[in-house]
Amino acid sequence: MAVLNRLDWYDIARDTNWTPTYVAESELFPEELSSAFGLPAEVFEEYDEPYKTTYPEYVKVQREKDAGAYSVKAALERSKMFENASPGWLSVLKLHFGAIARGEYSASSAEARMVRFGRAPGMRNMATFGMMDEIRHSQLQLFFPHQYVSKDRQFDWAFKAYDTNEWAMIAARHFFDDVMVTRGAVGVALTLTFAFESGFTNMQFLGLAADAAEAGDWTFSSLISSIQTDESRHAQIGAPLVQILVKNGKKAEAQKLVDISIWRAWKLFSILTGPVMDYYTPLEHRKQSFKEFMQEWIVVQFERSLLELGLDKPWFWDDFLHEIDEQHHGMHLGVWFWRPTVWWNPAAGVAPAEREWLEEKYPGWNATWGQCWDVITDNALDNKMEQTLPVTLPVVCNMCQLPINFTPGPAWKTRDFSLTYEARDYHFCSEGCRWCFEQEPTRYQDHLSLVDRFLAGQIQPPDLGGALKYMNLAPGEMGEDALKFAWLDEVRAERLKKAS
Amino acid sequence: MALFPLTSNFQEDFVLQLLAVDTENSMDELAAAAAVHSVGRRVKPRPGVLRVRRQGTDEAFPRNLKVGDAGLRPMECVEIYWEGSAGSVRAPRH
Numbered sequence: 001m002a003v004l005n006r007l008d009w010y011d012i013a014r015d016t017n018w019t020p021t022y023v024a025e026s027e028l029f030p031e032e033l034s035s036a037f038g039l040p041a042e043v044f045e046e047y048d049e050p051y052k053t054t055y056p057e058y059v060k061v062q063r064e065k066d067a068g069a070y071s072v073k074a075a076l077e078r079s080k081m082f083e084n085a086s087p088g089w090l091s092v093l094k095l096h097f098g099a100i101a102r103g104e105y106s107a108s109s110a111e112a113r114m115v116r117f118g119r120a121p122g123m124r125n126m127a128t129f130g131m132m133d134e135i136r137h138s139q140l141q142l143f144f145p146h147q148y149v150s151k152d153r154q155f156d157w158a159f160k161a162y163d164t165n166e167w168a169m170i171a172a173r174h175f176f177d178d179v180m181v182t183r184g185a186v187g188v189a190l191t192l193t194f195a196f197e198s199g200f201t202n203m204q205f206l207g208l209a210a211d212a213a214e215a216g217d218w219t220f221s222s223l224i225s226s227i228q229t230d231e232s233r234h235a236q237i238g239a240p241l242v243q244i245l246v247k248n249g250k251k252a253e254a255q256k257l258v259d260i261s262i263w264r265a266w267k268l269f270s271i272l273t274g275p276v277m278d279y280y281t282p283l284e285h286r287k288q289s290f291k292e293f294m295q296e297w298i299v300v301q302f303e304r305s306l307l308e309l310g311l312d313k314p315w316f317w318d319d320f321l322h323e324i325d326e327q328h329h330g331m332h333l334g335v336w337f338w339r340p341t342v343w344w345n346p347a348a349g350v351a352p353a354e355r356e357w358l359e360e361k362y363p364g365w366n367a368t369w370g371q372c373w374d375v376i377t378d379n380a381l382d383n384k385m386e387q388t389l390p391v392t393l394p395v396v397c398n399m400c401q402l403p404i405n406f407t408p409g410p411a412w413k414t415r416d417f418s419l420t421y422e423a424r425d426y427h428f429c430s431e432g433c434r435w436c437f438e439q440e441p442t443r444y445q446d447h448l449s450l451v452d453r454f455l456a457g458q459i460q461p462p463d464l465g466g467a468l469k470y471m472n473l474a475p476g477e478m479g480e481d482a483l484k485f486a487w488l489d490e491v492r493a494e495r496l497k498k499a500s
Numbered sequence: 501m502a503l504f505p506l507t508s509n510f511q512e513d514f515v516l517q518l519l520a521v522d523t524e525n526s527m528d529e530l531a532a533a534a535a536v537h538s539v540g541r542r543v544k545p546r547p548g549v550l551r552v553r554r555q556g557t558d559e560a561f562p563r564n565l566k567v568g569d570a571g572l573r574p575m576e577c578v579e580i581y582w583e584g585s586a587g588s589v590r591a592p593r594h
Contacts, residue, residue, distance in 0.1 A: 416509065
């Protein structure tokens with residue numbers, strides 16, 4: 001029997017719009033769950049998904065992808081990757097799995113909202129596959145690290161992190177809850193798929209897969225590549241929607257949601273990806289700096305797609321470009337200094353050759369960040385380890401929930417961007433984070449940052465020990481210097497050479 | 501006497517930190533408490549007098565002014581800097 005080509009039947013088969021008679025349209029698609037800016041159903045009929053696939057095709061391809069990822073894992077289980085990997089690379093894995101695996105499940109619920117409440121049939125169809133993608137990503141990224149739990153309990157945080165009040169997890173969860181869990185279908189398409197996925201994660205996963213291959217971790221490389229191919233498909237849900245919104249007079253509304261998500265995604269990137277690329281990855285495996293990666297892969301393609309779809313560059317674009325040069329150095333220094341408060345072992349990445357690389361990639365690094373690391377290095381050389389650790393909490397931002405920091409040294413650029421709203425003082429790291437809050441204060445106003453919770457007496461005893469307990473960090477899980485300060489040998493050798 | 505939380509922004513450091521002081525503390529005592537979290541940890545020690553000012557102002561609080569009399573709000577950001585040092589005057593943006 002002759003079978004029609006997919007394109008001959010696709011449109012009519014996936015067009016599941018119907019005219020409700022038992023309930024009103026507004027009950028079928030409540031505004032708070034569809035978040036369609038009050039636009040009528042017919043304007044969404046123009047939605048044309050750029051990637052068309054059918055359920056049988058999807059299942060076939062996904063089965064092959066799963067078979068590929070799992071068979072690479074099985075084949076390499078005796079490869080001694082864990083034993084041979086650099087400590088910095090293992091930290092990359094722990095950080096990635098802890099921050100992302102359970103977040104994928106939240107992404108699945110966000111996709112499910114588009115499946116049910118999306119106004120365009122094509123959007124609902126693509127989101128159905130996206131929803132299943134995200135379940136797959138969660139399962140893969142929980143199963144793969146599980147093989148390492150018996151060797152290193154920090155890997156247990158792949159599952160555990162999401163349920164804790166560990167500060168970096170609060171930050172990740174606050175962002176994910178904002179862009180995935182608490183937006184209507186159109187909102188999710190803009191904040192999650194268009195801004196976060198097509199703008200950031202799709203490209204980041206490509207880079208991460210390459211880094212993994214470079215580090216000799218073929219299992220992780222194949223896993224991330226497998227995930228990225230899903231990501232590149234379902235990330236396309238948002239773009240056709242942007243065009244519809246712009247065409248129907250909702251450009252400002254779309255722009256605002258996209259801007260919020262870009263800014264917030266950037267802040268999370270500055271702590272999750274920046275330190276990994278510029279500090280944790282062994283020098284010999286670095287292909288490009290985080291700044292170069294951001295400029296080449298994120299900035300250029302984002303600018304192009306924003307303008308092509310009829311949106312503008314976000315108002316904070318200059319601040320964003322400026323931060324790409326500086327912000328992640330502070331995030332890295334903060335994570336390393338407060339290392340007992342994270343579930344991975346941050347690699348300092350400041351041995352002499354690494355500092356030379358940093359100065360080359362970020363001219364002025366030695367006169368700014370380098371000054372702080374000079375003090376830390378001298379303390380470590382003098383065995384004053386207590387001075388390389390904190391005795392108070394950093395003040396964290398009431399939007400991104402990350403330490404408020406910026407460039408140190410003579411430039412001394414760090415400052416508090418504060419705001420008083422309904423008699424409560426809020427503290428932000430930047431104009432961008434304060435602006436996000438101001439767009440919808442009631443959405444964010446009741447959240448307490450880790451420092452707010454500390455001051456409210458929720459963390460007992462009220463000291464660093466109490467904070468570690470509050471964050472569920474047990475001995476053996478708290479971070480320490482990834483190389484156990486072995487990098488000091490290179491510092492000593494260089495100083496000896498200079499002295500002779 | 502009451503515990504009073506502030507935000508410390510110490511000259512040449514990179515991060516804002518929680519600073520617990522007492523309303524009876526002088527500004528000199530506040531500066532010394534802030535220094536514990538920055539100087540010798542990430543900021544090189546140097547000679548000179550440490551002064552305290554509100555973020556966004558150029559004028560330091562009197563050295564013997566009590567924290568409780570300074571009109572500060574809880575968690576307000578104060579800048580601690582070496583008097584007369586280069587770089588102690590802030591640029592308008594970050």
